[in-house]
Amino acid sequence: MKIELTEELKEEMKKLREEFANLKEQLKDVTEKERERKRGIHIDVGTNVREYIDDVMEGVAEGIHGELEKCVFIGPKGVKILRERPSHRREHQIEVSLPKVAVVMSALGHEHRLRILKELMSGGKYINELQEKLSEITTSTLSSHLDVLEEAGLVVQEKVRGRHLITIPGRTAYKMARRVTRFLERRDYK
């Protein structure tokens, strides 16, 4: 299959070269005539120029061949064309799970949990370190808040070390919550 494709490519390149040579000849005639008409100067396309154009054509051919090799996969089951879709199109195709949104928003909907996330933004912490920072929250309440945050995927706990860490979604959600609040305050939507 690969040999066939290479042969087809070679054939295409041969035709392109012939067309290009014809066009070059035509252009040469037109240019010569035009120049003769205007200034009476005759310029021959030298060997170096031809070589240069041939080199360019070779480069183009290699480029096309390289691109084909990248996007055409020839396997035991035949030829497969690999197409990479733009990322913004993929984003639109992802279904947003509303129950999941509700879980995340619910986890963010408590001042104590937001304060926990804020503390974790500066690095992972053991529960006693969090307790020191958030002394008004009892240990049992703190644990249940951490469970809610963990359930929503905003916080993860190291089972061996015991530290609690804010996850990438946790950071994003915390920043987003602050941005939304700032936006609402600025617009005075209360």
Place this chain on the structure above:
Amino acid sequence: MIWQNYKLGNTISKTPEPVTLWKTERCIIEISSDTLAVPIKLDDEEKGYVLHGHGKLLLDAIVETGEGAIGKSIEKELDEPFLMLGDTKEMQEHFTESSKEDFAAMDYENQQEFLDKAEDLCSRFFREREHNHQSFDGDHGFIFAFPNEAENLDILVAKNSKLVYKAEDVVFVSNKDKVVLKSQGEVVCKNNGKSVVIKKDKSVIIKKTLF
């Protein structure tokens, strides 16, 4: 001298009490009491064990980056026979003689059934890999091989603070603060507060943090 020449010992022991096989800041491997153990021998020298009991592997395969934490803690119940290679001197102190009841407790009809399972595990581990005796010895830490649900082996190599864990969906390498994690199509490298995250969409995030 190659590992393919291994032999299983004749004496099957058990642990009268729970034993911690490996413990570091990130990883704990524990086995319960009454865990069966058969030695793996190479040139009549004990190089490790096949163990079967109720144990647990805990591993913090998490990397904390400036973007947030990536990964999760791995919690694996060790209810199937698994293999451990490394220094056996300390382990020998934890073993006592096993009885028929101990085999029955692990759902074996007899000793041979356990030996067959141990042989099968060793065969999968040694014959599917090319292990050279010179490349691994007790002084070089421990190797664990745990059967997984995909009927492959999850491998954990540990020495002091250095750890390599390879399972079906995760590869985790750590040495103190240097960590590499490949999980769910993402790759994270962290060293001395600097982290590089290669996401699923091939975007790369490079950040420096204080933690």
